Amino acid sequence: MATTPIFNASCSFSSTRGIDCKSFIGLRSTVSKVSVASSRVATSQRRNLVIRASESGNGHAKKLGMSDAECEAAVASGNVPEAPPVPPKPAAPAGTPIVQPLNLNRRPRRNRASPVTRAAFQETDISPANFVYPLFIHEGEEDTPIGAMPGCYRLGWRHGLVEEVEKARAVGVNSIVLFPKVPEALKNPTGDEAYNDNGLVPRTIRLLKDKYPDLVIYTDVALDPYSSDGHDGIVREDGVIMNDETVHQLCKQAVSQARAGADVVSPSDMMDGRVGAIRAALDAEGFQNVSIMSYTAKYASSFYGPFREALDSNPRFGDKKTYQMNPANYREALIEAREDEAEGADILLVKPGLPYLDIIRLLRDKSPLPIAAYQVSGEYSMIKAGGVLKMIDEEKVMMESLMCLRRAGADIILTYFALQAATCLCGEKR
Numbered sequence: 001m002a003t004t005p006i007f008n009a010s011c012s013f014s015s016t017r018g019i020d021c022k023s024f025i026g027l028r029s030t031v032s033k034v035s036v037a038s039s040r041v042a043t044s045q046r047r048n049l050v051i052r053a054s055e056s057g058n059g060h061a062k063k064l065g066m067s068d069a070e071c072e073a074a075v076a077s078g079n080v081p082e083a084p085p086v087p088p089k090p091a092a093p094a095g096t097p098i099v100q101p102l103n104l105n106r107r108p109r110r111n112r113a114s115p116v117t118r119a120a121f122q123e124t125d126i127s128p129a130n131f132v133y134p135l136f137i138h139e140g141e142e143d144t145p146i147g148a149m150p151g152c153y154r155l156g157w158r159h160g161l162v163e164e165v166e167k168a169r170a171v172g173v174n175s176i177v178l179f180p181k182v183p184e185a186l187k188n189p190t191g192d193e194a195y196n197d198n199g200l201v202p203r204t205i206r207l208l209k210d211k212y213p214d215l216v217i218y219t220d221v222a223l224d225p226y227s228s229d230g231h232d233g234i235v236r237e238d239g240v241i242m243n244d245e246t247v248h249q250l251c252k253q254a255v256s257q258a259r260a261g262a263d264v265v266s267p268s269d270m271m272d273g274r275v276g277a278i279r280a281a282l283d284a285e286g287f288q289n290v291s292i293m294s295y296t297a298k299y300a301s302s303f304y305g306p307f308r309e310a311l312d313s314n315p316r317f318g319d320k321k322t323y324q325m326n327p328a329n330y331r332e333a334l335i336e337a338r339e340d341e342a343e344g345a346d347i348l349l350v351k352p353g354l355p356y357l358d359i360i361r362l363l364r365d366k367s368p369l370p371i372a373a374y375q376v377s378g379e380y381s382m383i384k385a386g387g388v389l390k391m392i393d394e395e396k397v398m399m400e401s402l403m404c405l406r407r408a409g410a411d412i413i414l415t416y417f418a419l420q421a422a423t424c425l426c427g428e429k430r
């Protein structure tokens, strides 16, 4: 950096005394020695304090041609040498206007001047411990690529999944959430496969817990992967999604997942009263220590498209607008949050993530509970697509989007980038 020599010259005494080094740069000197007293002057006066590194000597000896050791010896013997000339100012491009410096007492750029200061004043941080890795699983041995989500696969639950979990753990991601692709033949209108103790999800939980007892397993509680209608709840003849009857099924599903060893059950269905009912059902079965992460503010979003392709779980008719929230609504998130808190949720989740930062901030400010953000499939796919087309720098946009979710107030982030981002963070630290 061009200003380094002057910067260092003044830093050697000022940095420990609390004077901003840069206030010395390029100013005319009226004092020949800087005393401790002058470094303690009030901020308002300090602006007018004029010192120039080149004129701080008394003119007895020439520094030119002296080594640092000779210079030190001369000073020690009282024969203070003349200070060296100020290096020329870095040249501005031809045509740069010559102006009087603005009289500013605050220049926020000072705190951004170098990587060291930027790191010192960074307000938000992010680590692999903040990530929960959503993984798609299916029966069989193969890993099947998901067209709309480059880099994501439906993983074979006994092979590909285990390898992926292994990789994630190696970079510090020790939390996952499972999403099953259920064979069509096992789906029905009441989603009963959801609470089959030998279904894909419970079997997978047992396998993973056996191999990695400290892995934290989140599960999705909702009927859509198991429903022949592709809805999160039971659909009545007239198209109405039945609330209380669905909650009954969800309780059975959550208990079945807890029995298999799930650490955190996560109702994503948006039925009313499901958190309280699931809490009671878990407790009644002795699962007091199983947590509930509630999808508190889950919006009826088009950003879920790629996910529904991944699980082939598109609603067979209609949409999810009678249970998922209207993207235009903000206050309504508070109604959901209050209910979930009162019913005993341990974590409140906002979904999608990036377009809903205001909702994350709202819940962060209004609730003492941990907040989760779900960077959903459509958000992932957009960043991937932009990267593949070389329209954006995929890695940088990925890290920025995750940092922004943290800044908005998310403690944890469910993200398909968990492995990639954690790998990136680990590389940075090494």
Ligand code: PBG
Binding pocket: 220, 221, 222, 224, 232, 268, 269, 303, 304, 305, 306, 307, 308, 320, 375, 376, 377, 378
């Ligand atoms: C289903 C569920 C969905 C997602 C998570 N759980 C889809 C939906 O509500 O239709 C979406 C996740 C994503 O898009 O990444 N209960």
